[in-house]
Amino acid sequence: SQKIEQNSEALNIQEGKTATLTCNYTNYSPAYLQWYRQDPGRGPVFLLLIRENEKEKRKERLKVTFDTTLKQSLFHITASQPADSATYLCALDIHQGGKLIFGQGTELSVKP
Amino acid sequence: DTAVSQTPKYLVTQMGNDKSIKCEQNLGHDTMYWYKQDSKKFLKIMFSYNNKELIINETVPNRFSPKSPDKAHLNLHINSLELGDSAVYFCASSQPPGQGTGELFFGEGSRLTVL
Numbered sequence: 001s002q003k004i005e006q007n008s009e010a011l012n013i014q015e016g017k018t019a020t021l022t023c024n025y026t027n028y029s030p031a032y033l034q035w036y037r038q039d040p041g042r043g044p045v046f047l048l049l050i051r052e053n054e055k056e057k058r059k060e061r062l063k064v065t066f067d068t069t070l071k072q073s074l075f076h077i078t079a080s081q082p083a084d085s086a087t088y089l090c091a092l093d094i095h096q097g098g099k100l101i102f103g104q105g106t107e108l109s110v111k112p
Numbered sequence: 113d114t115a116v117s118q119t120p121k122y123l124v125t126q127m128g129n130d131k132s133i134k135c136e137q138n139l140g141h142d143t144m145y146w147y148k149q150d151s152k153k154f155l156k157i158m159f160s161y162n163n164k165e166l167i168i169n170e171t172v173p174n175r176f177s178p179k180s181p182d183k184a185h186l187n188l189h190i191n192s193l194e195l196g197d198s199a200v201y202f203c204a205s206s207q208p209p210g211q212g213t214g215e216l217f218f219g220e221g222s223r224l225t226v227l
Binding site: 032034036041042043044045046049087088091093099100101102104105 | 116151152154155156157162168202204213214215216217218219220221
């Protein structure tokens with residue numbers, strides 16, 4: 001069956017450290033993968049997109065990698081801050097058909 | 113200037129009632145969506161419309177009926193509400209599939225509680 005799995009446990013890290021979140025998928029061949037941030041009581045907000053032919057994408061303190069052989073994406077936040085605390089969702093678009101499949105999210109908590 | 117706005121933000125109602133959630137976007141996008149986020153935080157697509165035409169209809173009970181009067185609006189009507197319909201419903205918009213980045217712009221969500 002097709003699955004998308006993110007770190008099931010909440011991730012707690014110290015301010016200034018690098019947070020690394022994992023998104024694994026099975027039985028999909030995504031054209032691209034997206035990462036979103038969701039704060040409590042708010043809608044998800046788009047962060048980054050990486051295409052199947054890209055290995056790495058960066059935006060300010062954020063970095064995403066995409067390994068289509070391992071069927072895995074890693075999402076890194078460097079020099080993390082308490083304001084980075086949120087739930088992070090990965091999403092796959094399988095055939096550029098406008099249908100994004102979301103993982104269940106990983107809750108990140110950055111302690112001062 | 114809210115890009116994707118939904119109303120109401122909260123909705124509490126009894127089983128068996130009918131309710132509607134409205135969504136409007138001012139981004140000029142052609143494509144709009146309804147997603148459901150359950151208590152375990154899974155976001156699942158329900159419907160997608162492109163320029164008022166239904167293009168994605170997941171296995172959603174036919175008690176749920178989306179309506180798109182124009183490409184800036186996508187409303188969701190739910191008949192005969194059941195306890196299991198309790199969730200947060202998100203409206204979203206994007207450029208059409210295959211165009212742009214596929215990035216979704218979400219509304220703030222409408223929390224529906226069925227008693």
